[in-house]
Amino acid sequence: MPAEFRFDDGAAYDRYMGVWSRTVGSSFLEWLAPPKGWTWLDVGCGNGAFTRMIAERCAPAMIHGIDPSEGQLAFARTQLPPAIARFEKADAMALPFGDDSMDAAVMPLVIFFVPDPAVGVAEMARVVRAGGIVAAYAWDMPGRGFPYAAVNDVLRATGIQSPKEANPDASRLDRMQELWTGAGLHDVETREITVERTYPSFDEYWEIILGGPSAGQFLRAFSPEERERFQKLLRERLGIGDTRGPFALSARANAVRGRVK
Numbered sequence: 001m002p003a004e005f006r007f008d009d010g011a012a013y014d015r016y017m018g019v020w021s022r023t024v025g026s027s028f029l030e031w032l033a034p035p036k037g038w039t040w041l042d043v044g045c046g047n048g049a050f051t052r053m054i055a056e057r058c059a060p061a062m063i064h065g066i067d068p069s070e071g072q073l074a075f076a077r078t079q080l081p082p083a084i085a086r087f088e089k090a091d092a093m094a095l096p097f098g099d100d101s102m103d104a105a106v107m108p109l110v111i112f113f114v115p116d117p118a119v120g121v122a123e124m125a126r127v128v129r130a131g132g133i134v135a136a137y138a139w140d141m142p143g144r145g146f147p148y149a150a151v152n153d154v155l156r157a158t159g160i161q162s163p164k165e166a167n168p169d170a171s172r173l174d175r176m177q178e179l180w181t182g183a184g185l186h187d188v189e190t191r192e193i194t195v196e197r198t199y200p201s202f203d204e205y206w207e208i209i210l211g212g213p214s215a216g217q218f219l220r221a222f223s224p225e226e227r228e229r230f231q232k233l234l235r236e237r238l239g240i241g242d243t244r245g246p247f248a249l250s251a252r253a254n255a256v257r258g259r260v261k
């Protein structure tokens with residue numbers, strides 16, 4: 001089975017990660033405390049989960065969202081009108097915008113996917129004008145901050161290698177500090193953001209991970225026996241016993257911000 005991320009279903013992604021993304025995004029935006037009327041670039045905007053928050057909270061002049069996945073972009077375009085947000089297919093490694101053309105560039109839950117994170121950060125710094133902000137947040141992958149870390153643990157224990165991000169280390173606080181400083185950004189600061197999400201039931205949690213971009217492709221192919229065995233191990237790993245009702249999980253992201261001089 002191919003072990004690659006499949007960001008091809010914006011609606012399923014929203015239930016899987018969009019909910020988490022918005023919870024972290026809320027604290028992240030409070031921390032950035034940006035002025036109104038800015039022009040924003042959302043790098044790896046995906047299905048627009050965070051783009052919508054910029055629109056709702058920051059009174060932007062315009063938001064540009066870029067992502068390599070057409071499936072994600074198609075969903076994003078249903079979320080915001082073109083007068084507020086324009087979405088186009090592009091890669092963080094080569095942003096299709098001129099120098100100094102943005103007031104802020106953000107990269108929510110993306111930096112570990114970028115083939116060369118230093119190039120991605122340099123690109124954000126290039127397109128943001130002096131005085132503007134370059135910022136990101138990412139699940140702390142090496143520190144087990146990823147909300148579905150338990151699913152990956154059980155996959156591994158079952159002998160299945162789920163897809164790996166190209167650069168998980170780029171989500172470490174010290175690495176983020178280095179990347180931002182290395183791109184010539186000033187006033188660089190980092191912080192952790194811990195969040196919690198309640199799933200209504202294990203059955204609903206299972207449906208959500210089936211639609212996710214990594215483990216879902218393996219879980220959907222399970223026989224009923226394999227599914228039962230996997231679910232038992234996953235319940236143990238989550239520490240939720242036989243509960244049929246709601247349960248809460250926590251996750252931790254690292255965030256970084258810097259200013260263009």
Ligand SMILES: C[S@@+](CC[C@H](N)C(=O)[O-])C[C@H]1O[C@@H](n2cnc3c(N)ncnc32)[C@H](O)[C@@H]1O
Pocket residue numbers: 007017018021043044045046047048049050066067068069072090091092093107108109110113114115
């Ligand atoms: C976990 S999702 C995050 C989406 C959105 N930013 C959010 O907060 O929900 C990661 C996104 O990064 C995109 N991505 C992967 N590699 C990328 C790259 N090299 N440049 C830009 N985006 C990339 C994927 O297509 C996917 O939509």
